[in-house]
Amino acid sequence: MWSSARATRTALCATFGVVMAWSGRVSAQDPPPTSTADHRRFEALQRTFNSGAEVTRACLECHTEAAKQVRNTIHWTWEAVHPGTGRTVGKRHVVNSFCSNLATNEPRCTSCHNGYGLRGPDFDFADDTRVDCLSCHDTTGTYVKAPTGAGQVLKEATQVHGQALTPPDLGHVARNVGPPSRQSCGSCHFQGGGGDGSKHGDLDSSLIDPPYGLSVHMSSEGADMTCQTCHVTEGHRISGSRYQMVAKDEIGRGRPGERRMVATCEACHGRRPHPGGSYVARTLNQHGDRVACQTCHIPRIARGGVPTKVWWDWSKAGRTDPSGAPIHEYDEAGRTTYWSRWGEIRWAENLRPTYAWFDGTIRYTLPTDPIDPDEVVPINRLEGSPTDPGARIWPFKVMRGKQPYDPQHERLALMHLFGDDDSAFWKHLEWEPAIRQAMEAASLPFSGEIDFVETTMHWPITHMVAPAEDAVDCAACHQKEGILADVKGVYLPGRDGHGIVDVLGSLALGATILAVVVHAGLRVRYRFWRRRT
Amino acid sequence: MSEKLLIFTRFERLWHWSQAGLIIGMLLTGFELHGSWVLFGYRRAAEIHVTCAAALMGVWVFAIFWHVVTGEWRQYVPTTRKLWTIIRFYTDGIFRGEPHPFRPSRGKKHNPLQLLAYLFFNVVVSPSIWISGLVLLGINLAGFDPGMSSRTVATIHGAAAWATAVFLVAHVYMITTGESVLQYLKAMITGTKTLHSKAPQTDGSEPSS
Numbered sequence: 001m002w003s004s005a006r007a008t009r010t011a012l013c014a015t016f017g018v019v020m021a022w023s024g025r026v027s028a029q030d031p032p033p034t035s036t037a038d039h040r041r042f043e044a045l046q047r048t049f050n051s052g053a054e055v056t057r058a059c060l061e062c063h064t065e066a067a068k069q070v071r072n073t074i075h076w077t078w079e080a081v082h083p084g085t086g087r088t089v090g091k092r093h094v095v096n097s098f099c100s101n102l103a104t105n106e107p108r109c110t111s112c113h114n115g116y117g118l119r120g121p122d123f124d125f126a127d128d129t130r131v132d133c134l135s136c137h138d139t140t141g142t143y144v145k146a147p148t149g150a151g152q153v154l155k156e157a158t159q160v161h162g163q164a165l166t167p168p169d170l171g172h173v174a175r176n177v178g179p180p181s182r183q184s185c186g187s188c189h190f191q192g193g194g195g196d197g198s199k200h201g202d203l204d205s206s207l208i209d210p211p212y213g214l215s216v217h218m219s220s221e222g223a224d225m226t227c228q229t230c231h232v233t234e235g236h237r238i239s240g241s242r243y244q245m246v247a248k249d250e251i252g253r254g255r256p257g258e259r260r261m262v263a264t265c266e267a268c269h270g271r272r273p274h275p276g277g278s279y280v281a282r283t284l285n286q287h288g289d290r291v292a293c294q295t296c297h298i299p300r301i302a303r304g305g306v307p308t309k310v311w312w313d314w315s316k317a318g319r320t321d322p323s324g325a326p327i328h329e330y331d332e333a334g335r336t337t338y339w340s341r342w343g344e345i346r347w348a349e350n351l352r353p354t355y356a357w358f359d360g361t362i363r364y365t366l367p368t369d370p371i372d373p374d375e376v377v378p379i380n381r382l383e384g385s386p387t388d389p390g391a392r393i394w395p396f397k398v399m400r401g402k403q404p405y406d407p408q409h410e411r412l413a414l415m416h417l418f419g420d421d422d423s424a425f426w427k428h429l430e431w432e433p434a435i436r437q438a439m440e441a442a443s444l445p446f447s448g449e450i451d452f453v454e455t456t457m458h459w460p461i462t463h464m465v466a467p468a469e470d471a472v473d474c475a476a477c478h479q480k481e482g483i484l485a486d487v488k489g490v491y492l493p494g495r496d497g498h499g500i501v502d503v504l505g506s507l508a509l510g511a512t513i514l515a516v517v518v519h520a521g522l523r524v525r526y527r528f529w530r531r532r533t
Numbered sequence: 534m535s536e537k538l539l540i541f542t543r544f545e546r547l548w549h550w551s552q553a554g555l556i557i558g559m560l561l562t563g564f565e566l567h568g569s570w571v572l573f574g575y576r577r578a579a580e581i582h583v584t585c586a587a588a589l590m591g592v593w594v595f596a597i598f599w600h601v602v603t604g605e606w607r608q609y610v611p612t613t614r615k616l617w618t619i620i621r622f623y624t625d626g627i628f629r630g631e632p633h634p635f636r637p638s639r640g641k642k643h644n645p646l647q648l649l650a651y652l653f654f655n656v657v658v659s660p661s662i663w664i665s666g667l668v669l670l671g672i673n674l675a676g677f678d679p680g681m682s683s684r685t686v687a688t689i690h691g692a693a694a695w696a697t698a699v700f701l702v703a704h705v706y707m708i709t710t711g712e713s714v715l716q717y718l719k720a721m722i723t724g725t726k727t728l729h730s731k732a733p734q735t736d737g738s739e740p741s742s
Binding site: 286496498505 | 580583674696699702
């Protein structure tokens, strides 16, 4: 079944390739453009630009509604009311288990804001000219922002962590804008959590040009899709949210030709995606009722050669060598395992996700929420249970570590990490002033006491979809110690026995076999005696 | 002198052996699906299991039709007559070298003890495993809601599977208790029983000639 589908696809690709090669020969000089506009010919862009805002103004002359659209998205606001829990979330409010919080660290974090100059609470979110069009629409790859510059365009050549950065030619960049590529989105989404692949486990630079085995969707040998092929966009609004996911898409493809504003597998593949009508295909289709597509089709994560962080222990940060200099330790692959600024880090590659019931709602533990320091504190919680028909078994990367909290108030403590001031932890390696500063900035109470608590954070896995033949095998789950060994609340043949019935059954079978052996033995023995007498 | 006596028609033998093969196949794959062992791999085991089930359903349709049309269903009407004699034979007489008190014939193929065992299998075990199996298949293929948890249905299925395994072991052993160890097996293969003696036997019917 799969092999024939694969063969068909390969044949289609081959045909397509021939057609492309042929048409390429006809018009090699001037390939037909896909867009109706060539920005290189726009008069408004035939100039030099001295700032990002100047570029934005030029864009808005034609794209009059663009900034307003962008300003209504979470990419801009970094804030949203969770539709499931009603709580205010977004980067400005939540804590994560990497660098924890935005407050007081803005210039560092907001190098990934799609605006210019989000330095702190006084940023004007209503200012159209602060929208950074180029951060997503640059196609030249030369539009670099300094990672510590609050999203401002680089003015002078500089070095960051040993990497030379050159100021971009804004005019050149503006004249070459286009739709975002995997690289554009990846420049932030692949780099979160302290560098390539650190955060998600299923998003890293290996997806810029992935082999077929890593992503059938994004590979040029596969569908060669961009992020927005699945993350359907409408007026700069991008579908697919980690705060509120569609854990089970009951609609599927929708009406013919419909582009639904969801990033689900079902939106393209339908609700019964396994073709052929065989017993196995039908069984797998029915599995979709309780098992997310990703659970079988993303057998492992961080498998593109880029490792992901799985442990970050902030309690160990701040150690220095006898001379007072910071310590930086690496493993044999050159990855940071200890840094005075960070603490202890552990990495993993090609790892099995963790599986759990999930209805799409993620509830964050906000710094205002009480925590129980005697337990491992969940930085976020997955909602959904086996009895909830809207929940399915999903794969997750589980990030663990230790984070600071206030033992008096039993709340998570925010950290002021980045900054050239008296209290930034990364400058002075002192916890008390760093946390006091961050808590004050967020108007949260702080007792002055600091301790560290073990935390865990779940990151839903949905990228790096493997070829069908690499999907998780039936027996991976249907066995005693399979990958779903810890997922409770569902009868899983091959994993779950029948308790007392199995005991009685095996006793009955054993007794029968014993009776047969004894009976047969007696027959032989008596027959032998009869012969002798 | 010996004479050959037809006990099992060709259809019965075909039915018996296809059923035997399919049931053994389903036990092997079924216990693999249950996690008892690994033989074929889970996916293959599941495919074989449902394929055997479908085939067995087909075999059963023919068998039921045959039993109804030929009136052979009467062979399964239970009786306690001579039951004690049979039990006494298996617990005592067999060790003394006594001949089997029951002599199968075309008109009465099964001794009373055998009859009760088959009846229990056909009325209790078989329907339990069939109905629970079809419900599980319905859950598996179409999300059928049986009004109870799939765990409960699977437990019924499992209990019936254990009973089938017990039946199979006992059945295979019992066929060695004929006049010779292989007599019954030969009868189920060739359909005929060879009579070596005219020794008097208590049976359900007069020996036909």
